[in-house]
Amino acid sequence: MTLLANRRVWDGRVCPKARKSRSGLRCFGCFRIHFSRCKSRAKILRIHIDRSEVEWEPVPPEYDRFGGRALIARILLTEVPPQCEPLGPHNKLILAPGLLGGTNLSSAGRLSVGGKSPLTGGVKEANCGGDAGSYLARLGIKALVVEGQPENGKMYLLHVSRKGAELLPADEWRGLGTYATAAKAQERWGEHCTVISIGPAGEFLMAAAGVACTGYGEQTSRMAARGGLGALMGSKGLKAIVLDASGSAAAPLAEPERFRAAARRFAKELAENPKTGRQGSQHLYGTAAIVEAVNEMGAFPTRSFSAGRFEAAEDLSGPRLREIALARGGKAGTKCMANCVIACCNQFVDPDGRPIVATLQYETIGMLGSNLGLGTLDEVAHLNRLCNDLGLDSIETGAALGVAAEAGLARFGDAASFVSLLDEIARGSVLGRVLGQGATVTGRVLGISRVPAVKGQAIPAYDPRALKGNGVTYATSPMGADHTAGNAFGARNEVNPLVTEGQCALSRRLQLDVTILDSTGLCLFARPPVFADPQLMVDLINGRFGWGWSVADLQEFKKTVLRMEIEFNRRAGLTPADDRVPEYMTREPLPPHNTVFDVPDAELDEVFPF
């Protein structure tokens, strides 16, 4: 009873973990001394754009056990009418760190951004590296939810720090690129702040627009790129979110010893792994490590998905990228977030050593490189820079530009012709607005039926005709065509990527496994230790929260995430007819293997029997 009497009331609630100690009131959630408000309990930060107000809300019990992608699905199902207009007042923009965000765990600080997708019309979560996920978690924010629509098209900027959240008018920020937005915000609030922003593409409400974030060190542009979430942020009149986490502590641990032991083991296994360790391809070459392997397997998209092998792939490869970057004074093997033992990032620079883009990645190399017939990293990096600054998804944009080239508006292999199309997007011309809506709209307007997209979202840089497991993921993921939803590349000795057998089971397993990464804030590259031993993930989650989960609970959690997403899509009006790859890929053979995507529809419909 003595302990009860010592509980401190904060924000109208009792902090159940606060106890009297010699030096003051110590919180046994986060082990800090509190004299005023205990921040060990996370909050939902709601931004009512229509009323220009911010509101801190306790986490409702039904959201408590979700984070990142899972929390986005839960909030969408609970709060957003599935048939709402994605760019209207009833949709919500949600930013959420993963469950393990804000801790000192390696590679766990990814930020999930979500809402109903303006591109697919269904559920959407896109995540990115950088500092934002970690900063939100350290600020005690479980989710930041932006609601309503601004009065008279006003534009705002949100500043969040330990002192609170403030919505500021930002009309004079209109039209700025994401690099200028981040620079201006960091000039005003300090370089220690991380900046989440949209560029002109988001302001134009283009469905190819993503959300850009600054990251650790030289990492100036990380993108939660997919699904048109930049347009959703633009529809809320929100130009940028500035996060200042200075003075904040790491997220509290329910069972510190258990957590720290698991986190140490996790980091050690990553450091010793032949892929992710210091001698591993993924550390040395980043995501670009796989360029030549995908090319050799005949799945590297070339000239708008008309071939699977590109003659200049070696010049686009990870080793070439590293060699050029380092020779010019750029960087390779750096981190996008403060806590990461893998360090897969790079900074690509021009011949004079001036930064162009950080990080140049595999998907961009495929979609803006080989897919457009461009065979130098300088050309790709230049287009990448333009896309990042406009706030465009380089996958969606690369696919749209490929479709435009097929229609004769640009020439494969001619970088200048693609730069001029990006200029159209920057100016917001009618053609630019068509391209900015992504590959599907571009194909429809230009009369091209060979459009690489599923559920309206462009297929990323693995052609599903030569990597059929990814075709199943593209077709059946609730997200639309998304390689990160379950990437079958490299599933060595398990399933032959060119045959139909076994692809659905492989994709299902991968799609389930990925949900836990996306919901904990973990990077895809950090999957080996937790995929090899699910108990390790259970220990991390229990160490953080004390939930007493078992491996069976973890497996159930994965299913729950997909169930929620599929249910949202069903209520939004999506049907099994949407779970298909583009028809031309089922009849147009892809050189060099001359295979088509031929996994039967009936099997696709059985991928998620729940």
Add this chain to the structure above:
Amino acid sequence: MLEIRVFGTLRQRGIGPRLQLDLGESPGTVADVLARLGVDPAEVGIVVVDGRQSNLNELLPASCRVSIFPPMAGG
């Protein structure tokens, strides 16, 4: 005649990047070829034979292109 191509970090082993290997009519398995090259199978992630993903136990035809990659994964 086998056309061997070695990629990524495996090139730091001083092998390749491209070489020809004549092992007659029956060159054996992928593992046999790796042994002849002095490459530890543990350092190999993906082997592609004539564009098709292969595995260590696959028997190679007399004439083919074998591409050897270190362990890697998609991001």
